């Protein structure tokens with residue numbers, strides 16, 4: 581029984597808040613919510629796949645409506661099917677979207693494609709009647725592990741936020757079961773950031789570890805000055821120190837920072853990931869890679885990135901994606917990533933877990949919901965069904 585995509589819908593939604601990192605504020609942040617409507621019927625309901633992009637890049641309605649959705653809808657439906665003819669082949673859909681696109685220049689188009697790709701994988705797993713993480717594990721001949729490490733990202737700057745508010749925020753994450761928390765640096769002086777770090781460390785004590793994120797703000801000199809300060813603390817990681825494409829800076833830092841470093845959330849293709857691995861001096865025994873499929877051409881491309889990593893001796897367990905969405909939770913549980921980001925208090929309803937899922941000892945357990953599992957998160961699913969029911 582062949583399947584076809586009958587519609588692709590997009591709406592741009594606000595995910596704004598008064599927070600600020602070292603580079604941007606989020607007062608005008610948006611996301612694209614996408615529905616890929618199929619003619620397949622499961623449990624008496626038409627199958628619709630849903631996707632959205634992560635925070636940090638804006639909604640991509642223009643590109644989706646002008647180029648990527650029309651290409652999917654104009655493709656001969658037979659050319660998008662897998663070898664059984666009963667389901668869509670995500671790689672074929674990806675190739676259709678990327679027809680007439682030159683290589684390189686992975687700007688905003690990778691976000692547009694990543695958003696639709698998420699919706700396609702959701703539909704494909706629902707048509708197969710399985711959670712996406714189980715479908716991925718099967719296809720890659722692995723054992724799925726529904727228990728996934730998650731850490732709490734926050735610690736943003738915002739107007740009037742003092743040290744006690746920062747401590748209270750960190751305490752709130754511990755109370756909710758997290759054992760790794762993250763805060764922003766680079767949006768204040770080094771002396772002020774050191775005070776903030778010490779306040780956070782005092783609050784979490786030996787109950788948790790702290791990661792810090794500079795959001796690509798530093799030049800090499802500042803990055804090294806921070807490295808010398810930070811290396812005195814037992815941090816979980818020192819994240820995105822300099823410009824995401826400055827691989828020489830990243831490599832030079834390793835000499836000054838023996839602890840774990842993390843980066844990659846602003847690299848949007850397997851070619852850029854490969855350049856980081858080739859030239860960025862990242863160490864596969866301790867460093868972390870944060871590529872986020874929703875921003876970087878989707879899971880089809882993320883699989884190519886994992887292949888690149890394998891070729892260069894990196895385990896998927898060194899990947900903890902940026903973005904805090906359920907798509908990366910599925911990839912983590914299905915393909916053995918090291919875990920996933922989570923923003924307990926931010927970017928709702930798009931981040932987080934299905935209702936009733938709790939964090940225990942820094943881990944969640946994936947429920948067995950079909951597709952990505954959006955149906956299990958009522959506030960998010962309400963937005964989705966308003967777009968296409």
Ligand SMILES: O=C([O-])CC(=O)C(=O)O
Nearest residue numbers: 601636733793795902903
């Ligand atoms: O503040 C942001 O842009 C988000 C970010 O870097 C992260 O979650 O690591």
Ligand SMILES: [Mg+2]
Nearest residue numbers: 793819820845
């Ligand atoms: Mg970051």
